[in-house]
Amino acid sequence: MSGYLYKISRNKILNHIDHDKVRDKYISLLNDFAEAGRYESDFLVREKQLKELIEIEVAALPEQMRKAFEISRNHDLAHKEIAEQLGVSEGVVRNNISRSLKILREKLGPVVLLYLLLKR
Template identity: 45%
Template sequence: MTTLKHFSDSELVDLFKSGDQAAYVEIYDRYTLTLFNHAYNKTRNREEAKDVVQEVFTTLWAKRDQINFQSNLSGYLYTSLRNNILNRIARQSILDKYTTSLIQFIQTETSQIITDHLIREHELAALIEKEIAALPSKMRQVFELSRKQHLSHKEIAAQLDISEQTVSKHVTNALKILRVRLGFFIYLLMLFHLL
């Protein structure tokens, strides 16, 4: 078995783009800790930093044949990480604005409108629960332990006797699935709120 530790980044990229999993693993091993530290410095949240790094590497593998490495590998990874963090901040900012707007709306409207809002909120909660229940069994179990019981990836890995990387992969994939399935419905709720 050939070790890739002494390969340059450009050599790894060439192997990786051809689908070499060992090259991907070497890239992951070489950059994951540095990217995690950078993400943690920006987010100040370990779990979010892990999720961001996992998304970068998941996207890297999924789009390996489409990626055009204009700069060096580390530059590409840092740019991907930065963009991912900025996208999360933007989404959080939109969510915060929506939440603030919703609070103001609740405070100024009649009790009938508040009742209607609560019904929609319960419907949304039921839809979210339905979509979570539709996730594959192991992914759902990991996601619920992470998001509902607020266990760390390490605690979940220990409880389910799986690796932390597998936990992170399940959480990342669950979030992607839920974003796709719930995105349009949440958009409609925001649209109706603005009318």
């Protein structure tokens, strides 16, 4: 009878230890998941803020430049098609898009660099 009680006790203890290992592993994985979620949430917030800043700067462009830039980026049209829509020459569209990119690069350059550095 004592051998029987010994085996039951030993198996109960081993089962308890195994259960503790599984619980600890589960808690560890849950903590890892929570940490990853925090970083992803932070990244999404920063990305949203950067998009808003870009939208503000695009809205501040002169009207013709802004229209040409938005059509080229949002509708993926060629300069010729944009020129037809706006009723201007293809050269004007090309210059407007080029100048708008230059303006945005100058205004957003440090912000974009900071965004990329913080992205890590």
